[in-house]
Amino acid sequence: MGLMGPNQQGRRLKICDLTQFYSPVSGGVKRYLHEKVTYLHERTTDDCHVLIIPGSSDGMTEEGRSRTYTIRSPLVSRTSRYRALLRLEAVERILEREMPDVIESGDPYQVAWKAVASGEALRIPVVAFYHSHFPEAYFRSVGKFFGRTATEFVMDLSRRYVRNLYNRFARTLVPSPALGALLKDWGVENVENIDLGVNTSVFKPEPDDSKATRQELGIPAGRVLLLYVGRLAAEKNTRVLFEAFELLNGQQPGRFHLLAVGDGGQRSHLQDLQTATGAVTWFSYCGDMGQLARYYRAADLFVHPGVQETFGLVALESQACGTPVVGIAGSYMDRIIFNSQQDWARENSAPALAQAIKEAADANLARTGRATSQTVRSLYSWTTVFDRLFAIYRAVVKEYRLP
Numbered sequence: 427m428g429l430m431g432p433n434q435q436g437r438r439l440k441i442c443d444l445t446q447f448y449s450p451v452s453g454g455v456k457r458y459l460h461e462k463v464t465y466l467h468e469r470t471t472d473d474c475h476v477l478i479i480p481g482s483s484d485g486m487t488e489e490g491r492s493r494t495y496t497i498r499s500p501l502v503s504r505t506s507r508y509r510a511l512l513r514l515e516a517v518e519r520i521l522e523r524e525m526p527d528v529i530e531s532g533d534p535y536q537v538a539w540k541a542v543a544s545g546e547a548l549r550i551p552v553v554a555f556y557h558s559h560f561p562e563a564y565f566r567s568v569g570k571f572f573g574r575t576a577t578e579f580v581m582d583l584s585r586r587y588v589r590n591l592y593n594r595f596a597r598t599l600v601p602s603p604a605l606g607a608l609l610k611d612w613g614v615e616n617v618e619n620i621d622l623g624v625n626t627s628v629f630k631p632e633p634d635d636s637k638a639t640r641q642e643l644g645i646p647a648g649r650v651l652l653l654y655v656g657r658l659a660a661e662k663n664t665r666v667l668f669e670a671f672e673l674l675n676g677q678q679p680g681r682f683h684l685l686a687v688g689d690g691g692q693r694s695h696l697q698d699l700q701t702a703t704g705a706v707t708w709f710s711y712c713g714d715m716g717q718l719a720r721y722y723r724a725a726d727l728f729v730h731p732g733v734q735e736t737f738g739l740v741a742l743e744s745q746a747c748g749t750p751v752v753g754i755a756g757s758y759m760d761r762i763i764f765n766s767q768q769d770w771a772r773e774n775s776a777p778a779l780a781q782a783i784k785e786a787a788d789a790n791l792a793r794t795g796r797a798t799s800q801t802v803r804s805l806y807s808w809t810t811v812f813d814r815l816f817a818i819y820r821a822v823v824k825e826y827r828l829p
Contacts, residue, residue, distance in 0.1 A: 438471070438472040438473060438474065439471075439473045439474075439527050439528070439816070439819060439820065439823065440473070440474050440475070440476065440524070440525075440526040440527050440528075441462075441473070441474075441475050441476070441526060441527070441528055441529075441530060441819060442475075442476040442477075442478065442521065442524060442526035442528070442529045442530065443459055443462070443475070443476070443477045443478070443530050443532060444477075444478045444517065444529060444530065444531055444532065444537060444540075444541050445459075445478075445479060445531070445532030445533050445537065446479070446480050446499070446508070446509065446510065446511040446533050446535070446537050447508070447532055447533045447557060447558070448479040448480070448508075448532075449506060449507040449508045449509065450507055450713075451506065451507055451689065451710070451711040451713075452506065452507075452508070453655075453656060453657070453688075453739070453740070454557070454622070454737070454739045454740075455532060455557050457739065458555075458557075458622060458739075459477060459532075461623065461625060461808045461812075462475065462812060462815075463475055463477075463489075463492045464808075465808055465809065465812040466491060466492065467490050467491065467492070472491070473491070473816070474491035474492065474493075475491065475492040475493070476492070476493050476494075476495070476520075476524050476526055477492070477493070477494045477495065478495045478497065478517060478520055478521075479494065479495070479496055479497070479511075480496065480497055480498075480499030480508075480509035480510065480511040481496025481497065481498065481499065481509065482496075482498065482509075483496065483498050484496065484497060484498050484516070493524070495520050497511055497513055497516045497517065497520075498513070499511045499512060499513070500512070503690075503691070505658075505689045505690050505691060505693060506657060506659075506689065506690055511536075511537050512536070514536065514537070514540040517537070517540050517541075517544065518540070518544050518547075521544050521548060521550070522548065525548065525550070526550060527550070527551075527819075527823050528550065528551050528552070528553065528819050528822055528823055529541050529544070529545055529550055529551070529552045529553070530552075530553050530554070530555060530599075531552060531553070531554045531555070531595070532554075532555050532557060533557070533558075534554075534556075534558070534560055534588070534591060538554060538591060539591070541554075542591075542594045542595065551596040551822045551823060551825075551826040552594075552595055552596060553595055553596050553597040553598070553599060553818070553819075553822060554592055554595040554597070554598050554599065555599045556592070556598055556599065556600045556601075556605070556609070556736065557601075557736065558736060559605060559734060559736050559758075560584075561581060561584035561585070561588065585612045585613075588609065588612055588614065589612055589613040589614055592609070592614045592616070593613070593614060593615055593616065595616060596616065596822045596825070596826065597616050597617075597618045597818060597822055598614055598616050598617050598618065599618050599619075599620050599815075599818070600617055600618070600619055600620070600736070601619075601620060601621055601622050601736050601737035601758075602619070602736055602737060602758040602761070603619050603761075604758050604761070605736055605758050606618075606619045618818060620811065620814060620815055620818070621737070621762075621806060621811055622737050622739050622742070622806070622811060623742075623806045623807055623808035623809075623810065623811035623812075624739075624742055624743055624746045624802060624803065624806050624807060624808065625715060625808055626746065626803045626807045626808075628715045628716060628719050629715075629719050629722065629743045629746040629747050629803075630719070630746060630747060630748075630799065630803065631723065631747055631748035631795065631796055631799045634723075635720055635723060635724075636720075636723050636724040639720045639721065639723070639724035640724050643685065643707055643724070644707070645683050645685075645707070645724075646680075646683070649680070649681065649682065649683040649705075650681055650682045650683070650726045650727070650787045651682075651683050651685060651724060651725045651726050651727075652671070652682055652683065652684045652685065652725065652726070652727050652728075652729050652783065653684075653685045653686075653687075653721060653722065653724075653725035653727070653728050653729065653744070653749070654667060654684065654685070654686045654687070654688070654728075654729050654730075654731075655686075655687045655688060655712075655718070655721070655728075655740045655744075656687075656688045656730075656732075656740055657688050657689070657690040658686070658688050658689055658690035658691065658692040658693050658695075658696055659690040659691050659692060660691065660692065661734060662690070662731070662732055663731040663732050663733055663734075663754070663774065664690070664692050664695075664696070664731060665692055665695060666731050666754075666774060666775065666776050666779055667729060667731040667779065668692070668695050668696060668699050669776035670729075670731075670776040670777075670779040670780040670783065671684050671699060671703070671706075671780075672699060672702070672703070672776075673776055673777060673780040674780050674783060674784065675703045675705055677780075677784075678784075680705075682705065682783070682787075683705045683706070683707070684699075684705065684706045684707070685706075685707045685708075685709075685721060685724075685725065686706065686707070686708045686709075687708075687709045687711070687712050687718070687721060688710070688711070689710040689711060693710075696708055718743075719743075719747055722743060722744045722746075722747035722749050723747045723748065723749065725744070725749050726749070726787065727749070727750060727751070727752050727783065727786055727787060727791070728740070728741065728744035728745075728749050728750070728751045728752070729751075729752055729753065729779075729783060730751055730752070730753035730759065731753060731754060731779060732753065732754075732757060732759065733754050733756065733757050733774050734757065735757050735758055735759040736758055737758065737759065737762070738757075738758075738759030738762055738763075741753070741759055741762065741763065742762050742802055742806055745763070745764055745765065745795075745798045745799060745801075745802045746799055746802045746803050746806075747799065748795030748796055748798065748799045749795060750765040750766075750786065750791035750794070750795060750798065751763055751765060752769065752770060752782050752783055752786040752791075753770055753771070753779075753782070754770065754771045754772075754773070754774050754778070754779060754782075755767060755770040755771065755772055756772075762802075762806075764798045764801050764802060765791050765794055765795075765798050766789070766791060766794075769782050769785035769786050769789060770782050
């Protein structure tokens with residue numbers, strides 16, 4: 427028997443998150459889901475949570491008012507360890523057993539269509555979280571390979587796909603007003619803007635442990651420590667970061683050191699850089715938020731090379747720890763940067779990013795770090811985010827009418 431929902435007991439609400447954007451070493455989506463469960467457990471209400479994700483085997487674990495179901499799924503990538511959730515009949519069986527009050531779909535592929543179909547069959551409202559602007563991240567590059575006409579054709583198909591899929595949801599949650607406006611221009615009629623957040627008890631400027639962390643990492647004294655956290659992948663634009671660091675190392679040997687936390691298809695490029703410069707420290711993953719916060723605090727600059735971010739959670743976490751961010755201007759992430767962006771790169775190129783890093787290091791933006799931290803932590807706490815999100819859930823459930 428599933429955990430009871432509000433239809434059986436007062437005001438209780440049961441939310442089911444369904445996504446294949448989840449792996450043991452994944453980042454933003456996983457963080458969002460785990461913080462949602464933490465928020466739920468810390469509340470005095472009896473709301474409960476179900477999570478359905480791909481895994482190496484079928485199983486179910488339960489902790490307090492949350493349950494996590496894994497469905498045996500094949501690996502898509504050995505580095506990111508993402509899996510393709512193909513056994514959609516297993517998804518339906520879990521939904522039938524649990525009968526949540528609202529389903530949230532977290533990816534735009536076959537699982538999203540299954541969420542819509544199951545929601546209609548079981549008479550459960552379904553919302554979507556638009557975590558990744560996948561037409562830009564994946565499809566535009568495919569079109570570019572074949573020329574301008576192919577690019578226009580692929581993007582037109584993408585717009586039609588997005589419009590057709592996301593208008594089937596009760597809400598489409600988008601972590602950026604500008605991206606929400608774009609989806610509206612594409613014909614998506616149910617957009618609701620909602621930010622992501624920061625765990626303010628972990629990501630903060632104190633204690634002052636940067637010196638000890640640098641010593642543990644073996645960072646030579648006097649180096650400007652650059653930090654990158656995220657997948658080593660084309661859609662994250664990490665190749666430009668690696669090339670920019672190579673330029674910096676050639677221009678000013680011994681001044682900069684790069685700490686990279688993440689893994690992905692461009693791992694070999696980072697390893698080559700590590701061998702060539704002797705100024706790169708690499709960890710494939712950091713699952714300990716406290717340790718990750720220490721890396722943020724130890725860095726002089728957080729470098730975010732992404733140009734297709736829908737939000738930029740790691741950039742927000744870095745600022746919450748008091749460490750400024752430098753990157754390439756013009757993405758949806760710009761609005762959550764509270765340190766100066768005057769020196770940010772104005773084009774997506776290694777020379778431009780290298781110059782931006784040098785200018786930011788010279789400007790000593792860390793002096794403004796504490797004020798930036800206070801701003802981020804006051805505006806983007808997970809409590810604030812989820813208070814609003816759960817209000818949206820309740821509105822969706824209240825508005826839902828049986829066909």
